[in-house]
Amino acid sequence: MAHIWINSCLFLIHFLIVQGSAKIPAIIVFGDSSVDSGNNNQIPTVARSNFEPYGRDFSGGQPTGRFSNGRIPTDFISEAIGLRSIVPAYLDPKYNIADFAVGVCFASAGTGYDNATSDVLGVIPLWKELEYYKDYQKKLNAYLGEQKANYTISEALYVMSLGTNDFLENYYAFSERRSQYTVDQYEDFLVGIAKNFITNLYRLGARKISLGGLPPMGCMPLERTTNINGDRCVQSYNIVAISFNTKLKDLVTDLNKQLPRIQLVLSNPYYIVLNIIRRPSLYGFEVTSVACCATGMFEMGYACDRYNPFTCRDANKYVFWDSFHPTEKTNRIISNHVVKKVLNKFM
Numbered sequence: 001m002a003h004i005w006i007n008s009c010l011f012l013i014h015f016l017i018v019q020g021s022a023k024i025p026a027i028i029v030f031g032d033s034s035v036d037s038g039n040n041n042q043i044p045t046v047a048r049s050n051f052e053p054y055g056r057d058f059s060g061g062q063p064t065g066r067f068s069n070g071r072i073p074t075d076f077i078s079e080a081i082g083l084r085s086i087v088p089a090y091l092d093p094k095y096n097i098a099d100f101a102v103g104v105c106f107a108s109a110g111t112g113y114d115n116a117t118s119d120v121l122g123v124i125p126l127w128k129e130l131e132y133y134k135d136y137q138k139k140l141n142a143y144l145g146e147q148k149a150n151y152t153i154s155e156a157l158y159v160m161s162l163g164t165n166d167f168l169e170n171y172y173a174f175s176e177r178r179s180q181y182t183v184d185q186y187e188d189f190l191v192g193i194a195k196n197f198i199t200n201l202y203r204l205g206a207r208k209i210s211l212g213g214l215p216p217m218g219c220m221p222l223e224r225t226t227n228i229n230g231d232r233c234v235q236s237y238n239i240v241a242i243s244f245n246t247k248l249k250d251l252v253t254d255l256n257k258q259l260p261r262i263q264l265v266l267s268n269p270y271y272i273v274l275n276i277i278r279r280p281s282l283y284g285f286e287v288t289s290v291a292c293c294a295t296g297m298f299e300m301g302y303a304c305d306r307y308n309p310f311t312c313r314d315a316n317k318y319v320f321w322d323s324f325h326p327t328e329k330t331n332r333i334i335s336n337h338v339v340k341k342v343l344n345k346f347m
């Protein structure tokens, strides 16, 4: 009797340990400033934020290169799936493969799907992010051994977050792409690049992939400030975001049919962000149309300066930290929403 009882206890303990261990061994991030945790600090570009007041609400008040006063969405997602509370940047020399084995970020502020977008500020193009990922796979094999590395590669959660810069920093800022493509054609061009990227990532072993949709980009403070119709959201940009997101949704449906065992999902931040902007008080915000940093109308990067006397005291009252990027509090709300609505299927 005792023997059987001990055996079933051991079985139960074993079962609990297996069940309790994180189902997702790592989080692997591609994209732009919405998820860059410091890669741009290591390259020559003006698309930087590794100085105060950036990071003033981050652990230790450190400006890490995240474009916010604190953590960014992928940090919150990492924590929500049982991993570390931050996702380190691959190019940051403070971290090594032991850290990257559970979370790594290849994102670069200012980049986009289109090579011409990353050229604007001389940042890391998306294809190069994938080259870094291949390099990472080699290091992971050497560090974990091939079998465990394969497990991490196939079970990790891959997060992609980009696209806003293709429209706001490239298509609507310069005439080259506008002379080549209508906006509808340009959306299709970008979706084609997304499709190739995801297919290549899949061939390299990725299975669980979250493709990020666009936020209501016409409501960013910079766009509102420069709106000729007063400080309202620029409707035409929001319409493009909705249309692009619909095309991404179709891409997700197609690739789930085409690529065996892929689990591709669309994490669409559009409606939660719009809801925050329309009903800020529901979420405890007071200011939506201008950002916390400096005058809140134009400034980001180097223009968001520690000596600017206008920078707000309490970023938790603001939806946006600088004229282009949300506060940590907004990032937390968006991440919780996406985890609950979309990513929970992986947990």
Ligand SMILES: *[C@@H]1O[C@H](CO)[C@@H](O)[C@H](O)[C@H]1NC(C)=O
Pocket: 115, 127, 193
């Ligand atoms: C972007 O540039 C890379 C490297 O030159 C190239 O391989 C790729 O085809 C380019 N992508 C597009 C869509 O032109």
Ligand SMILES: *[C@@H]1O[C@H](CO)[C@@H](O)[C@H](O)[C@H]1NC(C)=O
Pocket: 146, 147, 150, 205
């Ligand atoms: C790891 O994955 C690669 C590529 O899919 C495969 O060729 C290799 O046999 C795998 N190794 C182990 C130990 O499972």
